[in-house]
Amino acid sequence: MVDMHGNSPKSLRQELLKQRKEFAAKSAFPQIREKLISTIQEFLTSEGKALRAIALYWPIQDELDIRAPLLSWASSDKGRRLALPYARPDKHLDFFEWRDGDSLIPSKHGVLEPIPNNESRPILDPDCIFIPCVGWSGSTANGKTHYWRLGYGGGYFDRTLSELRKKNPKLICIGIGFDWQKLDDAQWSAQTHDEPLDMLLTESGLLR
Template identity: 40%
Template sequence: MTSSSSSPSALKQSLRREALRLRRGLSDRLGPAAAQAVAAWGDRLSVGTGSVIGGYWPLPGELDPRPLMEALAARGAALALPEVTAPDAPLAFRGWSPGDRLEPGPHGTAHPTPAAPRLIPTLLLVPLLAFDAKGFRLGFGGGYYDRTLDALRRGDGVVAVGLAFAAQQSPALPSEPWDQPLDMILTEEGLLTVVRA
Protein backbone atom coordinates (compact mmCIF):
# COMPACT_ATOMS: atom_id res chain seq x y z
CA MET A 1 0.00 0.00 0.00
CA THR A 2 1.36 3.41 -0.95
CA SER A 3 1.41 6.14 1.70
CA SER A 4 -0.84 9.13 1.07
CA SER A 5 2.20 11.34 1.71
CA SER A 6 4.08 9.85 -1.25
CA SER A 7 4.99 12.25 -4.04
CA PRO A 8 3.05 12.07 -7.33
CA SER A 9 6.21 10.73 -9.02
CA ALA A 10 6.52 7.88 -6.49
CA LEU A 11 2.82 7.07 -6.81
CA LYS A 12 3.11 6.98 -10.60
CA GLN A 13 6.06 4.58 -10.43
CA SER A 14 4.07 2.23 -8.22
CA LEU A 15 1.01 2.45 -10.49
CA ARG A 16 3.07 1.77 -13.64
CA ARG A 17 3.92 -1.80 -12.63
CA GLU A 18 0.27 -2.75 -12.06
CA ALA A 19 -0.94 -0.84 -15.13
CA LEU A 20 1.63 -2.57 -17.34
CA ARG A 21 0.56 -6.00 -16.06
CA LEU A 22 -3.11 -5.16 -16.64
CA ARG A 23 -2.47 -3.86 -20.15
CA ARG A 24 -0.53 -7.00 -21.13
CA GLY A 25 -3.48 -9.17 -20.12
CA LEU A 26 -5.96 -6.95 -21.96
CA SER A 27 -3.80 -6.97 -25.08
CA ASP A 28 -3.54 -10.76 -25.00
CA ARG A 29 -7.34 -11.12 -24.71
CA LEU A 30 -8.63 -8.20 -26.79
CA GLY A 31 -5.78 -6.97 -29.01
CA PRO A 32 -6.88 -7.19 -32.69
CA ALA A 33 -10.61 -7.02 -31.91
CA ALA A 34 -10.14 -3.90 -29.78
CA ALA A 35 -8.03 -2.25 -32.50
CA GLN A 36 -10.81 -2.85 -35.04
CA ALA A 37 -13.46 -1.55 -32.61
CA VAL A 38 -11.41 1.60 -31.99
CA ALA A 39 -11.11 2.10 -35.76
CA ALA A 40 -14.90 1.86 -36.08
CA TRP A 41 -15.35 4.54 -33.39
CA GLY A 42 -12.92 6.77 -35.29
CA ASP A 43 -15.77 8.20 -37.36
CA ARG A 44 -16.53 10.38 -34.31
CA LEU A 45 -13.22 12.22 -34.74
CA SER A 46 -13.28 15.44 -36.78
CA VAL A 47 -10.65 14.80 -39.43
CA GLY A 48 -10.45 15.11 -43.18
CA THR A 49 -8.35 16.59 -45.96
CA GLY A 50 -5.69 18.79 -44.40
CA SER A 51 -5.63 16.90 -41.11
CA VAL A 52 -2.34 15.36 -40.02
CA ILE A 53 -2.66 12.34 -37.74
CA GLY A 54 0.33 11.78 -35.47
CA GLY A 55 0.14 8.09 -34.64
CA TYR A 56 2.64 5.64 -33.20
CA TRP A 57 4.12 2.26 -34.07
CA PRO A 58 2.78 0.00 -31.30
CA LEU A 59 5.06 -1.54 -28.70
CA PRO A 60 4.05 -4.95 -27.31
CA GLY A 61 0.85 -4.60 -25.28
CA GLU A 62 -0.13 -1.19 -26.65
CA LEU A 63 -3.46 -0.87 -28.41
CA ASP A 64 -2.61 -1.01 -32.13
CA PRO A 65 -3.48 2.35 -33.75
CA ARG A 66 -2.86 1.23 -37.34
CA PRO A 67 -6.46 0.22 -38.22
CA LEU A 68 -7.66 3.61 -36.94
CA MET A 69 -4.89 5.44 -38.78
CA GLU A 70 -5.78 3.70 -42.04
CA ALA A 71 -9.47 4.56 -41.55
CA LEU A 72 -8.58 8.23 -40.96
CA ALA A 73 -6.29 8.26 -43.99
CA ALA A 74 -9.22 6.99 -46.09
CA ARG A 75 -11.04 10.18 -45.04
CA GLY A 76 -8.23 12.33 -46.48
CA ALA A 77 -5.91 12.75 -43.49
CA ALA A 78 -2.13 12.50 -43.80
CA LEU A 79 -0.36 10.10 -41.44
CA ALA A 80 2.84 10.63 -39.47
CA LEU A 81 4.85 8.65 -36.94
CA PRO A 82 6.99 10.03 -34.11
CA GLU A 83 10.75 10.09 -33.91
CA VAL A 84 12.81 10.60 -30.76
CA THR A 85 15.38 13.26 -31.65
CA ALA A 86 16.87 13.83 -28.17
CA PRO A 87 16.10 12.54 -24.65
CA ASP A 88 14.66 15.85 -23.40
CA ALA A 89 13.09 17.12 -26.64
CA PRO A 90 9.53 16.91 -27.96
CA LEU A 91 8.88 14.17 -30.49
CA ALA A 92 9.25 15.05 -34.18
CA PHE A 93 6.84 13.57 -36.74
CA ARG A 94 7.57 12.30 -40.24
CA GLY A 95 5.08 11.40 -42.94
CA TRP A 96 4.20 7.71 -43.20
CA SER A 97 1.97 5.48 -45.30
CA PRO A 98 1.29 1.77 -44.72
CA GLY A 99 4.10 -0.22 -46.30
CA ASP A 100 6.74 2.52 -45.94
CA ARG A 101 10.10 1.37 -44.60
CA LEU A 102 10.79 2.14 -40.94
CA GLU A 103 14.02 2.46 -38.99
CA PRO A 104 14.53 1.25 -35.41
CA GLY A 105 14.51 3.93 -32.73
CA PRO A 106 15.25 4.08 -29.00
CA HIS A 107 13.09 2.23 -26.47
CA GLY A 108 12.00 -0.35 -29.08
CA THR A 109 10.26 2.22 -31.28
CA ALA A 110 10.27 2.45 -35.08
CA HIS A 111 10.07 5.62 -37.17
CA PRO A 112 10.14 6.71 -40.83
CA THR A 113 13.42 7.28 -42.61
CA PRO A 114 15.03 10.76 -42.72
CA ALA A 115 13.77 11.10 -46.32
CA ALA A 116 10.17 11.28 -45.08
CA PRO A 117 8.88 14.86 -44.70
CA ARG A 118 8.46 16.46 -41.30
CA LEU A 119 4.79 17.08 -40.48
CA ILE A 120 3.01 18.81 -37.61
CA PRO A 121 0.07 16.80 -36.23
CA THR A 122 -3.35 18.38 -35.88
CA LEU A 123 -4.58 15.24 -34.07
CA LEU A 124 -2.23 13.18 -31.92
CA LEU A 125 -2.92 9.55 -31.00
CA VAL A 126 -1.27 8.86 -27.64
CA PRO A 127 -0.44 5.44 -26.15
CA LEU A 128 -0.80 4.99 -22.40
CA LEU A 129 -0.72 2.64 -19.43
CA ALA A 130 -3.74 4.13 -17.62
CA PHE A 131 -6.07 7.13 -17.89
CA ASP A 132 -8.69 8.91 -15.82
CA ALA A 133 -11.85 10.90 -16.59
CA LYS A 134 -9.93 14.21 -16.26
CA GLY A 135 -7.77 13.21 -19.23
CA PHE A 136 -4.61 12.51 -17.27
CA ARG A 137 -2.59 9.55 -18.48
CA LEU A 138 0.10 7.34 -17.08
CA GLY A 139 2.94 6.66 -19.50
CA PHE A 140 6.37 5.12 -19.10
CA GLY A 141 7.74 8.24 -17.40
CA GLY A 142 10.02 9.60 -20.11
CA GLY A 143 7.91 12.75 -20.57
CA TYR A 144 8.02 12.58 -24.39
CA TYR A 145 4.30 13.07 -24.90
CA ASP A 146 4.02 15.79 -22.24
CA ARG A 147 6.81 17.78 -23.92
CA THR A 148 5.29 17.15 -27.36
CA LEU A 149 1.78 18.22 -26.36
CA ASP A 150 3.14 21.31 -24.59
CA ALA A 151 5.03 22.32 -27.75
CA LEU A 152 2.11 21.61 -30.10
CA ARG A 153 -0.35 23.47 -27.88
CA ARG A 154 1.91 26.53 -27.94
CA GLY A 155 1.71 26.48 -31.75
CA ASP A 156 -1.42 26.07 -33.85
CA GLY A 157 -2.87 23.58 -31.36
CA VAL A 158 -3.58 19.88 -31.48
CA VAL A 159 -6.31 17.50 -30.35
CA ALA A 160 -4.81 14.77 -28.13
CA VAL A 161 -6.61 11.42 -28.22
CA GLY A 162 -5.46 8.65 -25.90
CA LEU A 163 -5.88 5.11 -27.22
CA ALA A 164 -6.58 2.48 -24.59
CA PHE A 165 -8.53 -0.57 -23.57
CA ALA A 166 -11.59 0.55 -21.56
CA ALA A 167 -10.41 -1.40 -18.50
CA GLN A 168 -7.31 0.81 -18.32
CA GLN A 169 -9.42 3.61 -16.84
CA SER A 170 -8.46 4.55 -13.29
CA PRO A 171 -10.70 6.45 -10.83
CA ALA A 172 -7.97 9.11 -10.51
CA LEU A 173 -4.30 9.40 -11.39
CA PRO A 174 -1.70 11.56 -9.67
CA SER A 175 -0.70 14.57 -11.74
CA GLU A 176 2.16 17.03 -11.73
CA PRO A 177 2.32 20.59 -13.11
CA TRP A 178 3.95 19.49 -16.38
CA ASP A 179 1.45 16.71 -17.12
CA GLN A 180 -0.50 17.45 -20.30
CA PRO A 181 -4.07 16.11 -20.17
CA LEU A 182 -5.71 14.42 -23.13
CA ASP A 183 -8.73 15.93 -24.89
CA MET A 184 -10.37 12.56 -25.56
CA ILE A 185 -9.83 8.88 -24.92
CA LEU A 186 -10.86 6.30 -27.51
CA THR A 187 -11.41 2.72 -26.37
CA GLU A 188 -13.09 -0.36 -27.81
CA GLU A 189 -16.24 0.80 -25.97
CA GLY A 190 -16.40 4.31 -27.40
CA LEU A 191 -15.13 7.87 -27.26
CA LEU A 192 -14.77 9.71 -23.95
CA THR A 193 -14.53 13.47 -24.28
CA VAL A 194 -12.76 15.11 -21.37
CA VAL A 195 -14.65 17.94 -19.69
CA ARG A 196 -12.44 20.31 -17.73
CA ALA A 197 -13.76 22.52 -14.97
Protein backbone atom coordinates in the same frame (compact mmCIF):
# COMPACT_ATOMS: atom_id res chain seq x y z
CA MET B 1 -8.95 -4.15 -11.95
CA VAL B 2 -5.94 -2.03 -10.99
CA ASP B 3 -5.12 -2.36 -7.30
CA MET B 4 -1.98 -0.34 -6.70
CA HIS B 5 -2.76 2.16 -3.94
CA GLY B 6 0.19 4.10 -2.58
CA ASN B 7 2.85 2.58 -4.83
CA SER B 8 5.42 4.47 -6.90
CA PRO B 9 4.62 5.53 -10.49
CA LYS B 10 7.30 3.10 -11.70
CA SER B 11 5.79 0.05 -9.99
CA LEU B 12 2.31 1.24 -11.02
CA ARG B 13 3.43 1.32 -14.67
CA GLN B 14 4.97 -2.14 -14.40
CA GLU B 15 1.77 -3.55 -12.93
CA LEU B 16 -0.41 -1.86 -15.56
CA LEU B 17 1.78 -3.19 -18.40
CA LYS B 18 1.60 -6.70 -16.91
CA GLN B 19 -2.20 -6.42 -16.67
CA ARG B 20 -2.42 -5.11 -20.25
CA LYS B 21 -0.50 -8.16 -21.48
CA GLU B 22 -2.94 -10.45 -19.63
CA PHE B 23 -5.92 -8.43 -20.91
CA ALA B 24 -4.74 -8.69 -24.55
CA ALA B 25 -4.54 -12.49 -24.20
CA LYS B 26 -8.18 -12.84 -23.07
CA SER B 27 -10.79 -14.33 -25.40
CA ALA B 28 -12.93 -11.16 -25.16
CA PHE B 29 -10.08 -8.91 -26.35
CA PRO B 30 -10.67 -9.16 -30.16
CA GLN B 31 -14.25 -7.96 -29.63
CA ILE B 32 -13.10 -5.02 -27.49
CA ARG B 33 -10.41 -4.18 -30.06
CA GLU B 34 -13.02 -4.12 -32.87
CA LYS B 35 -15.22 -1.81 -30.79
CA LEU B 36 -12.35 0.66 -30.34
CA ILE B 37 -11.37 0.51 -34.02
CA SER B 38 -14.97 1.16 -35.12
CA THR B 39 -15.15 4.18 -32.78
CA ILE B 40 -11.96 5.54 -34.40
CA GLN B 41 -13.56 5.01 -37.82
CA GLU B 42 -16.67 6.92 -36.68
CA PHE B 43 -14.48 9.79 -35.44
CA LEU B 44 -12.57 9.90 -38.74
CA THR B 45 -15.82 9.85 -40.73
CA SER B 46 -17.44 12.65 -38.72
CA GLU B 47 -14.47 14.86 -37.78
CA GLY B 48 -11.68 13.62 -40.02
CA LYS B 49 -12.86 15.74 -42.94
CA ALA B 50 -11.38 18.85 -41.32
CA LEU B 51 -8.03 17.19 -40.55
CA ARG B 52 -5.04 17.18 -42.91
CA ALA B 53 -2.32 15.49 -40.83
CA ILE B 54 -2.76 12.87 -38.11
CA ALA B 55 0.04 11.48 -35.96
CA LEU B 56 -0.27 7.90 -34.79
CA TYR B 57 2.10 5.49 -33.02
CA TRP B 58 3.79 2.22 -33.91
CA PRO B 59 2.27 -0.28 -31.41
CA ILE B 60 4.47 -1.96 -28.79
CA GLN B 61 3.75 -4.01 -25.64
CA ASP B 62 0.11 -4.89 -26.46
CA GLU B 63 -0.91 -1.33 -27.39
CA LEU B 64 -3.96 -1.14 -29.63
CA ASP B 65 -2.94 -1.23 -33.30
CA ILE B 66 -4.78 1.68 -34.96
CA ARG B 67 -2.90 1.73 -38.26
CA ALA B 68 -5.64 0.20 -40.45
CA PRO B 69 -8.38 2.86 -39.97
CA LEU B 70 -5.84 5.68 -40.28
CA LEU B 71 -4.31 4.29 -43.49
CA SER B 72 -7.87 4.05 -44.84
CA TRP B 73 -8.55 7.69 -43.84
CA ALA B 74 -5.32 8.87 -45.51
CA SER B 75 -5.87 6.91 -48.73
CA SER B 76 -9.31 8.42 -49.33
CA ASP B 77 -7.92 11.94 -50.01
CA LYS B 78 -4.50 12.67 -51.50
CA GLY B 79 -4.16 15.83 -49.36
CA ARG B 80 -4.16 13.80 -46.14
CA ARG B 81 -0.95 12.84 -44.34
CA LEU B 82 0.02 10.45 -41.55
CA ALA B 83 3.01 10.92 -39.26
CA LEU B 84 4.99 8.83 -36.79
CA PRO B 85 6.96 10.18 -33.81
CA TYR B 86 10.75 10.32 -33.73
CA ALA B 87 12.32 10.71 -30.27
CA ARG B 88 15.01 13.41 -30.26
CA PRO B 89 17.96 13.28 -27.84
CA ASP B 90 16.49 16.31 -25.99
CA LYS B 91 13.39 14.21 -25.14
CA HIS B 92 11.06 16.01 -27.53
CA LEU B 93 9.28 14.36 -30.45
CA ASP B 94 9.33 15.27 -34.12
CA PHE B 95 6.54 13.87 -36.29
CA PHE B 96 7.74 12.74 -39.71
CA GLU B 97 5.42 11.89 -42.56
CA TRP B 98 4.85 8.12 -42.77
CA ARG B 99 3.50 5.96 -45.57
CA ASP B 100 2.76 2.27 -45.39
CA GLY B 101 5.84 0.28 -46.34
CA ASP B 102 8.40 2.92 -45.29
CA SER B 103 11.63 1.66 -43.71
CA LEU B 104 11.75 2.32 -39.97
CA ILE B 105 14.53 2.12 -37.39
CA PRO B 106 14.32 1.02 -33.73
CA SER B 107 14.79 3.74 -31.10
CA LYS B 108 16.81 3.13 -27.93
CA HIS B 109 13.46 2.25 -26.30
CA GLY B 110 12.77 -0.38 -28.97
CA VAL B 111 10.04 1.60 -30.75
CA LEU B 112 10.15 1.64 -34.56
CA GLU B 113 10.64 5.21 -35.79
CA PRO B 114 10.96 7.09 -39.10
CA ILE B 115 14.42 7.73 -40.52
CA PRO B 116 14.96 11.44 -39.71
CA ASN B 117 17.18 12.33 -42.69
CA ASN B 118 14.79 10.98 -45.35
CA GLU B 119 14.20 14.09 -47.51
CA SER B 120 11.04 12.64 -49.06
CA ARG B 121 9.38 12.41 -45.60
CA PRO B 122 9.24 15.92 -44.06
CA ILE B 123 8.43 16.88 -40.48
CA LEU B 124 4.69 17.58 -40.11
CA ASP B 125 2.77 19.56 -37.49
CA PRO B 126 -0.25 17.31 -36.97
CA ASP B 127 -3.83 18.56 -36.47
CA CYS B 128 -4.59 15.47 -34.41
CA ILE B 129 -2.43 13.07 -32.36
CA PHE B 130 -3.40 9.60 -31.15
CA ILE B 131 -1.45 8.59 -28.02
CA PRO B 132 -1.53 5.20 -26.24
CA CYS B 133 -2.12 5.23 -22.47
CA VAL B 134 -0.53 2.95 -19.88
CA GLY B 135 -3.16 4.30 -17.49
CA TRP B 136 -5.48 7.32 -17.38
CA SER B 137 -7.53 9.44 -15.03
CA GLY B 138 -10.38 11.90 -15.26
CA SER B 139 -11.04 14.91 -13.06
CA THR B 140 -13.98 17.31 -13.10
CA ALA B 141 -13.64 21.00 -12.23
CA ASN B 142 -16.20 23.79 -12.84
CA GLY B 143 -18.46 21.30 -14.60
CA LYS B 144 -15.77 20.32 -17.12
CA THR B 145 -14.01 16.96 -17.18
CA HIS B 146 -10.32 16.73 -18.03
CA TYR B 147 -8.60 13.47 -18.95
CA TRP B 148 -4.96 12.73 -18.20
CA ARG B 149 -2.55 10.12 -19.51
CA LEU B 150 -0.08 8.02 -17.57
CA GLY B 151 2.60 7.11 -20.09
CA TYR B 152 5.95 5.34 -19.91
CA GLY B 153 7.56 8.09 -17.83
CA GLY B 154 9.88 9.74 -20.35
CA GLY B 155 7.88 12.98 -20.61
CA TYR B 156 8.31 13.14 -24.41
CA PHE B 157 4.63 13.70 -25.17
CA ASP B 158 4.09 16.34 -22.48
CA ARG B 159 7.02 18.44 -23.70
CA THR B 160 5.98 18.06 -27.33
CA LEU B 161 2.28 18.78 -26.75
CA SER B 162 3.12 21.92 -24.80
CA GLU B 163 5.09 23.23 -27.81
CA LEU B 164 2.60 22.12 -30.47
CA ARG B 165 -0.37 23.64 -28.64
CA LYS B 166 1.33 27.05 -28.63
CA LYS B 167 1.60 26.80 -32.44
CA ASN B 168 -1.84 25.27 -32.95
CA PRO B 169 -4.43 25.86 -30.17
CA LYS B 170 -6.92 23.71 -32.13
CA LEU B 171 -4.70 20.60 -31.94
CA ILE B 172 -6.72 17.52 -30.94
CA CYS B 173 -4.93 15.03 -28.69
CA ILE B 174 -6.72 11.69 -28.23
CA GLY B 175 -5.61 9.12 -25.66
CA ILE B 176 -6.21 5.44 -26.47
CA GLY B 177 -6.91 3.20 -23.50
CA PHE B 178 -9.22 0.69 -21.86
CA ASP B 179 -11.87 1.17 -19.18
CA TRP B 180 -9.99 -0.94 -16.61
CA GLN B 181 -6.92 1.34 -16.84
CA LYS B 182 -8.74 4.19 -15.07
CA LEU B 183 -6.81 5.35 -12.00
CA ASP B 184 -8.11 7.18 -8.95
CA ASP B 185 -6.30 9.94 -7.03
CA ALA B 186 -4.94 7.48 -4.47
CA GLN B 187 -3.18 5.57 -7.25
CA TRP B 188 -1.93 8.43 -9.42
CA SER B 189 -2.75 12.05 -10.09
CA ALA B 190 -1.53 14.33 -12.88
CA GLN B 191 1.34 16.70 -12.09
CA THR B 192 1.54 20.36 -13.11
CA HIS B 193 3.77 19.52 -16.12
CA ASP B 194 1.32 16.89 -17.45
CA GLU B 195 -0.57 17.97 -20.55
CA PRO B 196 -4.31 17.09 -20.60
CA LEU B 197 -5.90 15.00 -23.33
CA ASP B 198 -8.64 16.61 -25.45
CA MET B 199 -10.43 13.28 -25.75
CA LEU B 200 -10.05 9.76 -24.41
CA LEU B 201 -11.06 6.69 -26.39
CA THR B 202 -11.94 3.44 -24.58
CA GLU B 203 -14.34 0.60 -25.31
CA SER B 204 -17.05 2.78 -23.68
CA GLY B 205 -16.68 5.30 -26.50
CA LEU B 206 -15.06 8.67 -27.12
CA LEU B 207 -14.95 10.69 -23.91
CA ARG B 208 -14.54 14.46 -24.30
